[in-house]
Amino acid sequence: MDNKITKGISKSLSYILRHSPETIKLKLDENGWAEVDELIARFDLYDLKLDFELLEYVVEHNDKKRFAFNADKTKIRANQGHSISIELDLDEGEPPSYLYHGTVEKFLPDIKAQGLQKMSRQHVHLSADKETAIKVGGRRGRPIILIINSKAMNKAGYKFYLSANNVWLTAVVPAEYITF
Known part of the structure; x- marks a missing residue:
C-alpha cells in the first residue's frame, strides 16, 4: 500500500x-x-x-x-480524541503509578497555571510510556515530556479510562500532579 x-x-x-x-x-x-x-x-x-x-x-x-x-x-x-459529544462506554480503570504527556515548550506556562485541560476534546490523553509521549509531543516541535502522578490523582478521586488503543483518558490533570 x-x-x-x-x-x-x-x-x-x-x-x-x-x-x-x-x-x-x-x-x-x-x-x-x-x-x-x-x-x-x-x-x-x-x-x-x-x-x-x-x-x-x-x-x-x-x-x-x-x-x-x-x-x-x-x-x-x-477510539478516542473526539471533539463531538459521544459516549465511548469506557470502563473506569486503575492507571499505573505514573503516566506521561507529550507537549511543547510554548504550552508550559498555561499548563503550569491550569494543569492539563481537555480543551475541545472529551478527555486529556495520557500515555503509559515515555516513547509514545515523545511521538505525540514531537508532532508540534521539540517534545517536552510531563510526568503525571496518576496514582495520587486516582487516590484523590480522579477517574481514569483506558481506550481500546491503550490511551489513558481523564477529564483534567491539575498542575500539582504534574512533574515538569
Missing part, C-alpha cells in the same frame, strides 16, 4: 470520525459508530477514494490504532 495514500485516508478518517462527520453527511450513533457502507459511499475528500479493503488496511495498520470496527466489521469509530 502507498504510505502517502493510507496516511491521507487516516487523517481524513480522524477528522470525520472524531470532529466533523457532517463534512461528508455521515451519521454517527451516540457511541460514535458509523455504518461502514455509508462511510465508504460518502468518502470522497481531497480526491481520496475508499473501498472496504483499503479501509480495513488503514484500520489494521494505523500505528496509533485510532480506529476500531465492531465485531462483524459493519461499523467503525474512532
